[in-house]
Amino acid sequence: MSRYFYYLVFVNMIANVVASVPKILLLEKTEGAILSMVLALPLGLVLCYIVAKFFNRFPGKGLPEIMKKYLPRWFTFPIIILIAFGWFMAGMITLITYSFLLKRFLTPDMPLVWITAIFLLFISYGILMKTSSVLYTVEFVLVCCLPVIFIIIIKAYTTAEMEWDFVKESMMYVYRLPTFSALAASTYLLLGGFNLIIFNRFFTKRKQKITLLQILFLGIVAFGSLFTTYFVPIGLNGFEGVETISYPWITTSDALRLELGIIERVLFVFLILYLAVSFLSLLIHWHVSLELFRSVIQIKRLKWKEKNLVPYIIIGVFWIISLQLTKYLTEHQLTIYTSYFFDGLLISFIAMVGLFWFILRRAKA
Template sequence: MNRYFFYLVFVNMVANVVASVPKILISHRTEGAIVSMIISFFLGLVFCYLCTRFFNLFPGKGLPDLTKKYLPRWLSFTMIFVTSFTWYIAGLITLVTFSFLLKRFLTPDMPLTWITATFLAFLSYGILMKSKSVLFTIETVLLFCLPFIFVITLKAYTAPELKLDFIKESLMYINHYPSFPAVAASIYLLLGGFNLVIFNRLFKREQRINWKNMLFIGFIGGGTFVTTFFIPIGMLGFDAVEHVVYPWITTSDTLRLEFFIVERVLYIFLLLYLAISFLSVLIHWHVTLELLKSILWFKKMTLYKHNLTPYLFIVLFWLGGLKSVTNLTEYQLIQFSSYFLNYLLCSFAVMFGLFWMIKRRAKV
């Protein structure tokens, strides 16, 4: 597979922290989080594989191109609209969560709206770019971030304060039945491949995902699962982790780099996640914009020969972003994230139905 495909997958894995995944998992730690994680790990890999195989059948075609060709108009319209809405919400959750984080930790004196507006301003520029440029941006930022992610992870695993007993204690809850919200939350990590709905347009060469690729994704994904769930428990304590609002942010504050320019890992972590959540929203909203553009294009809305439709969508994105940032509380946000992740898992069943239909009609 093309290397850019892996970036799409990895961004979701790393960005799970700002999508409330650890919080949801940890709140289910006595209610079968581990079994849920194992289930969603395999389920997620299967999803990822199926989705990629499907798109491999149609090199250079995005989902809207396929629905338009093979499905009736009304169905195509509804499906693409719903999909784009899903992607929008996915981006929105990351955006709002990270705005809250910035407000709480990095720029506490700045008004929340301004933080979000800054975020949105740069995002608007980004999502209007060509898909290709989006991929280049993702690659560069991700490659810059990787060393830091690596160092922080290493630091977390080697910290003397990491108490293995707490982690083992959480393992002792393996005899509980899995819970649906925990499965839904953790599967988010492996859903990055679905961004192919748009980005497959760029993958024009014929290629097939093979078992080596899947092994690679599985390996990294498994590592992320373990890290995202167990490190906060090991650092913050099995019972004490319960009341922490942002488990990973607090965990990063328990790490200390004695011999680095910045002593508190928290700040490296925040800046790192600023970049990563930016990428995450960039990907999701770029997909949203492209999906919307494929179904709604107002030919008459032009100004000096320039079509304004994308800008109209951007305005809507801004409104949605600012509205939700000002109206949501942290707890509502986590609640809604959980609902959304539940919905996401269900919606993929529908998505696969769609894939199946297209595949049957295309006869490939």
């Protein structure tokens, strides 16, 4: 696969470290979090493999084009709308989570709506860009952020305050049966590949096989990030103390100190880095969502100065929903709803695999 495919997967993986995934997992720490993660790894990889393989067959085509070609319109329309809405929600969760985070840690005196609005301002420009431009942006930001994130993770593992006894204590719960919400949350880390439903338009070359080695590579990275997501907060915050923390990874990063760094508190480096990565995640999700909406909602008459206004109207709707939801939700509700969203997502992604199979059959016939 092209390197841009990895970026899509990585962004999802990294962005969800700060968001609700660790929180959901840690709530299940005495239940089945570990086994869920172990199960999520092969499940996520298989899904990843299937989606890559499927889109390889249709170089340069996104899901809307493929569906329009092989499936009837009455079927395509609701499905695409549904998927687009799912992607919109995924981005929304990132947006609200990060707005809360900023409000809590970086700019506590600023109104929440104001923070969200600034985010939206930039994201609106971003999602209107060409698909290739989105990928170039993602690449550059990731290339800048990954080394620093890597250093922070290394720092977390090597700091003297990392207490491995806590980690071992949590590992003792390995025999507990997995729970669905933990499984769904940890699988979500690996589902970035599904962004291909739009980004496949960019992958126009035919010979882009996804090999076993590449899957193995993804697997190793996914294992590393799952392990880090779950165990580092436990090691630094204590097994019994970790569950009462609202943002496990933020508190964890605050437990690290770069004695000789320009910025002493890792917390701020971490916040800024995750600001960037969350932005990417949001950018990818909403770009997909916008493109999907655009592919089915086409009103030719809605024009102003030779520009079709449909995307702008969609973005306007995005703004209104996000601002309202930001005002309405509390942190706790957000975690709960996110958990529900992940549950639903896992099921619908498996359903989507069914859809792929169906399309392939039609395509062969």
